[in-house]
Amino acid sequence: MTSGHSSLHLLIASAGSGKTERTAQEALASLMQNKPVLAITFTRKAAMELHQRILSLATHSDHPPYLIKNLLFDDSYLLTGTIDSLIRQIYQHTAPFLGLPVYQDLIVEGADILQAQQQLLRSLWKKLSHKRHYAALRQAIHTYQSENRLSLTQVFRKALWTLLGESPIRLRLLKSLLTGPAPISPHPKAQLLLKNATETAGKFVPDFITKELYSILEELLRLYRQESRTLFLTDLQYVVELVALNAPPLVGLPYRHIRHLLLDEAQDTSLRQWRILSPLMEELRGSGQLIHIVGDPKQSIYAWRQADLRYFLGLQHQAHTTFLPANYRSQRRIVSYNNAFYLRLLKYIQSLAQKAKIKQDLHKVTSAAYIQEVYKHHRQKPSRKKISPFGNGASRTPLLRVRGYTTSADLGRLLRRALVLLKKRGIPSNEIAFLVRRNDDITYLRQLLPEYNLQVTSYELGRVPSLYAVMDLLALFQVSSEALEGSPQPVSRLFLEYHGLYAPFVEVFLRGPLPETPLAWWKAFHTLSHVLRQNLPAESLFWEAFLDRLWAFLEGQVAPTLPAILTWWEEKGAEIAVEVPLTPDTYPVLTIHKAKGLAWDAVIIPFANWDLFDYRASHKWYTLSRVAKALDFSSSERDYLEDVVRSLVGFPPGAGIAYQAELPLHIKKGIGNDPSAPIYAEDYATAILENLNLHYVATTRPRQALFIYYKASEEKSCAASDGTKKSRATSDAPDPSFPSTWNQLHKRLQNKTL
Numbered sequence: 001m002t003s004g005h006s007s008l009h010l011l012i013a014s015a016g017s018g019k020t021e022r023t024a025q026e027a028l029a030s031l032m033q034n035k036p037v038l039a040i041t042f043t044r045k046a047a048m049e050l051h052q053r054i055l056s057l058a059t060h061s062d063h064p065p066y067l068i069k070n071l072l073f074d075d076s077y078l079l080t081g082t083i084d085s086l087i088r089q090i091y092q093h094t095a096p097f098l099g100l101p102v103y104q105d106l107i108v109e110g111a112d113i114l115q116a117q118q119q120l121l122r123s124l125w126k127k128l129s130h131k132r133h134y135a136a137l138r139q140a141i142h143t144y145q146s147e148n149r150l151s152l153t154q155v156f157r158k159a160l161w162t163l164l165g166e167s168p169i170r171l172r173l174l175k176s177l178l179t180g181p182a183p184i185s186p187h188p189k190a191q192l193l194l195k196n197a198t199e200t201a202g203k204f205v206p207d208f209i210t211k212e213l214y215s216i217l218e219e220l221l222r223l224y225r226q227e228s229r230t231l232f233l234t235d236l237q238y239v240v241e242l243v244a245l246n247a248p249p250l251v252g253l254p255y256r257h258i259r260h261l262l263l264d265e266a267q268d269t270s271l272r273q274w275r276i277l278s279p280l281m282e283e284l285r286g287s288g289q290l291i292h293i294v295g296d297p298k299q300s301i302y303a304w305r306q307a308d309l310r311y312f313l314g315l316q317h318q319a320h321t322t323f324l325p326a327n328y329r330s331q332r333r334i335v336s337y338n339n340a341f342y343l344r345l346l347k348y349i350q351s352l353a354q355k356a357k358i359k360q361d362l363h364k365v366t367s368a369a370y371i372q373e374v375y376k377h378h379r380q381k382p383s384r385k386k387i388s389p390f391g392n393g394a395s396r397t398p399l400l401r402v403r404g405y406t407t408s409a410d411l412g413r414l415l416r417r418a419l420v421l422l423k424k425r426g427i428p429s430n431e432i433a434f435l436v437r438r439n440d441d442i443t444y445l446r447q448l449l450p451e452y453n454l455q456v457t458s459y460e461l462g463r464v465p466s467l468y469a470v471m472d473l474l475a476l477f478q479v480s481s482e483a484l485e486g487s488p489q490p491v492s493r494l495f496l497e498y499h500g501l502y503a504p505f506v507e508v509f510l511r512g513p514l515p516e517t518p519l520a521w522w523k524a525f526h527t528l529s530h531v532l533r534q535n536l537p538a539e540s541l542f543w544e545a546f547l548d549r550l551w552a553f554l555e556g557q558v559a560p561t562l563p564a565i566l567t568w569w570e571e572k573g574a575e576i577a578v579e580v581p582l583t584p585d586t587y588p589v590l591t592i593h594k595a596k597g598l599a600w601d602a603v604i605i606p607f608a609n610w611d612l613f614d615y616r617a618s619h620k621w622y623t624l625s626r627v628a629k630a631l632d633f634s635s636s637e638r639d640y641l642e643d644v645v646r647s648l649v650g651f652p653p654g655a656g657i658a659y660q661a662e663l664p665l666h667i668k669k670g671i672g673n674d675p676s677a678p679i680y681a682e683d684y685a686t687a688i689l690e691n692l693n694l695h696y697v698a699t700t701r702p703r704q705a706l707f708i709y710y711k712a713s714e715e716k717s718c719a720a721s722d723g724t725k726k727s728r729a730t731s732d733a734p735d736p737s738f739p740s741t742w743n744q745l746h747k748r749l750q751n752k753t754l
Contacts, residue, residue: 007285008319011294014380015700016329016599019264019294024053026292027262031058031078032067035259035289039080042265046597050264051080076257083273084233090276091236093253094243101231113232115572116224117160123220124156136212144208155206159214162204163221167238169649169659170621171218176648177201177664179211183644187637189675193627194644196676197663203619204664240276245658248279255280259289266295266315270306271623275660293319297374298696301593303686313373325381327700329599332382333400334706338699342378345692346371362677363669367613367685374689399425399602399705404712411709412448415606418707419452419587422602427705429453431601434589435698441607442589448606455586457594461549462574464542466532469495470505471569477510478562484510504531514562518554521565525550545578592698602705605698609711615687617668617680624661630678 013019027037031054039054041047058068070077081089095102128137163171177183177198185191205214225231244251261284263269263277284291293315300309327335353368401418405411422432434454436442446454461467469492476484476492484493496502508524515521529543553568554560588600624645628638645661646653669684670677699706 007288008281008291008315009293010315010319010321011292011324012321012377013294013296013324014327014377015296015299015697016327016380017324018326018328019296019324020050020053022324023262023264023292023294024050024057026290027054027078027260028057028063030260030290031071032063036076036257037078037260037262038086038255038258039078039262040083040086040264041080042082042268043597044082046264047080047082051078054078054080079255079258083269083277087236087240087273087276089254090240090243090251094240094250097250098239098243100239101229113161113164115568116164116228116230116232117157118567118571120160120164120217120220120224121153121156123224124160124217127216127220133216136210136216140208140210140213143210155208156217159205159209159217160221163217164232165234166204167234169238170662170664172649173645173662174201174204174664175211175214176650178205178207178209179214180648183648185640185644187640189631189633190637190641190644192675193641193663193665196665196667200619200664200666203666237272237276241272242657242659244276244279245660248282251276251279252283258284260284261289261291262294263292264294266293267297267300267309267312268295268302268305268307269312271308271311272306272660274308274311298378298693299596300374301596301690301693301697303690309374309686309689323377325377325379326383327380328383329703330382330700331702331704334699334702334704335380335382337400337402337706338696339379341699342375342696346375346378363681363684366678366681367688370685371689371692399707401706402708402710404710406712408448411606414709415449415604418604419449422705425705427601429585429587430583432587432604433595433598433600433602433701434587434604434606435592435595435701436589436605436607437592437610437694439591442591445589445606453586454589455580455583457580457588457590458577459542459580460574461542461546461576461578462569464539464546465495466499466501466536466539467542467546468492468574469501470528471566471574473505474509474562475566478566481510499535501528501531501535504528516559518551518557518560521560522547522551522554541580542578545576546573549573549576592694595701596697599701599703601703602707603698603702604707604709606709607711608695608698608708610691610694612691613688614691615684617666617683619664619666621662622665622667622679624663626682627663627665627679630682631675 011019011022013022023039027039027050030037039047039050041050055068055071057063058071091100092102127133162174166174178201182198183194185194209217240251258280261281269277281291293312295312297309297313300307300312303309349368349371353365356364356368358365399421403414405414419432434445436445442454442456472492473484473490473496476490484490493502496505505528508528515524526547529540529547532543533540550565550573553565553573557564624638624642627633628641633641642661643653645663649659649661651657651659665679667676667679667683669680674680699708
């Protein structure tokens with residue numbers, strides 16, 4: 001095998017550094033040498049953008065004519081897609097070798113998971129009505145009677161969510177911990193972990209679920225898979241991961257012709273996905289083929305999706321590493337602000353870490369070292385290319401504001417002032433984005449600025465007024481035809497009458513018998529949509545998406561009924577999100593997670609007040625390798641713990657099956673010499689880095705103007721030693737601990753006390 005440095009390249013690209021262009025150029029260089037390329041990105045949109053960029057570069061006159069021909073007519077020449085599509089492709093090729101099913105609808109996620117949960121819940125109630133299974137339910141209720149309140153629906157929903165979202169190996173382990181005898185180990189540290197795992201298992205599947213009820217749920221899920229001919233995304237990931245660990249050559253079957261691998265947004269790749277990619281990467285490295293890993297650790301904001309940044313950082317020791325520090329997106333003043341912000345912050349964190357005590361503040365010391373490792377290349381270089389500050393505005397001074405506010409009214413005034421200023425500078429509304437951390441902040445922002453047209457970039461069909469009204473009236477008609485004529489009249493009817501849509505609704509659905517075939521149902525809704533385009537043209541986009549999804553449901557039905565359509569709407573259709581194109585008079589508002597990879601002329605961050613150094617431990621899965629390393633296990637302790645977990649999973653000792661051993665744990669902050677302190681410190685560091693990275697992602701989206709508003713505490717007077725009064729803002733010495741909020745952080749940055 002050739003050295004890893006000969007073919008493995010790591011590209012650390014800062015925000016706005018032209019990463020997509022550089023990636024496309026690397027791919028094109030291989031394509032011009034007739035080397036097929038596989039490019040993997042984080043989202044379908046990013047994959048499409050990269051594909052189009054490569055095609056655009058290939059059309060240049062100095063490139064050979066056969067290049068664009070190969071790209072257009074040879075599907076195997078350039079493959080672009082997401083990591084999930086790659087896993088699906090590998091499964092489809094390996095499943096026949098393993099005797100596993102290959103269904104047409106392989107992946108079920110998002111709203112489909114909710115639909116599956118609803119169907120399984122209905123099947124469960126039906127099954128529990130049988131005498132034999134009802135006895136198991138009664139026994140569980142009798143055993144659990146110590147609880148004052150018990151919602152069977154919530155308990156079963158939580159249990160089904162775990163069954164649908166976890167891999168079979170994890171489910172086996174949970175079942176053993178919940179229903180079997182408590183595992184015992186002679187090693188004290190291992191015994192503490194096993195006790196923690198036994199207690200934590202109940203947080204995934206409620207301890208109300210007995211062994212008999214768990215078996216019923218498993219049987220229902222097995223029958224659902226067979227009858228609906230559906231496999232879940234977790235099923236595919238589990239199978240492909242086992243293949244990667246036990247039969248690595250099979251992973252590369254669909255990609256034996258590939259000579260260049262490009263992995264974009266690698267900082268958001270999970271450890272499981274890295275394990276799946278490893279055989280393909282090793283095969284390419286073994287033959288000296290190129291591998292480009294592209295990412296930016298400062299933009300890692302998906303730890304809650306199990307993104308493993310530490311693996312990405314470790315690649316720097318194995319690969320040629322290139323840094324792209326130039327920012328071609330933002331004005332020089334914005335770049336300078338970010339550079340100064342993180343320079344002062346890192347110096348402050350470093351000084352605090354030096355004062356911290358290892359035993360008491362291990363989590364703070366660990367997080368300080370981790371943040372400094374990620375941000376050691378934080379300093380961006382302003383582009384030499386001059387960016388025009390503002391189009392037709394009188395002043396050409398770049399705008400950057402960082403302000404604190406005390407009340408909602410104060411924030412509203414600041415935001416209106418910013419919007420007026422941006423309008424004077426000639427920036428159109430659709431180039432002024434509001435970025436928030438949580439979806440709830442969007443509602444609050446709309447209440448602050450009711451006179452402005454703030455528009456989210458995606459919208460659920462259930463929130464479209466005309467669609468909601470039509471489906472609501474159909475649901476009332478199903479209950480009683482007289483319900484539509486009652487007094488007072490339903491609000492949905494009044495809405496349709498106001499817009500001239502009630503008469504067409506009655507003509508289509510209520511004048512005669514209801515449709516009976518899939519095509520007749522679709523034609524009925526399509527006829528109503530024609531009238532709607534004339535009366536409510538703004539909602540026609542959503543009706544087009546509704547009709548497409550409705551037909552996808554109807555074509556799988558033999559004789560769809562109104563109850564079946566209403567059930568589909570409640571469980572799935574209403575949750576379907578539609579991407580909304582922005583009109584010139586609207587202001588986009590979206591979460592920072594959705595803003596990643598996008599850019600606008602101006603960005604406003606109205607609520608930069610999330611806790612910076614805040615972390616709340618929760619239950620999650622930990623690999624035994626990570627736990628053993630953090631707790632400094634001896635080889636005998638690690639081997640014994642692995643044997644215990646293998647027995648809990650149900651693998652025979654001599655089976656020789658390689659898999660990723662894990663335990664469900666809830667690691668809290670320990671007191672004194674808690675052996676789990678190193679694990680908590682790592683989790684704390686990951687959470688703190690993500691909080692900081694959210695700020696980085698948000699402040700690197702604008703081209704010309706940046707406005708940041710944070711909640712400032714009101715200044716209160718306090719008596720000084722000489723009897724005079726001073727404000728706390730001036731009398732308090734800097735807090736020696738980490739700043740807990742952006743209020744403290746921005747204030748200290750502005751006062752240069754960091």
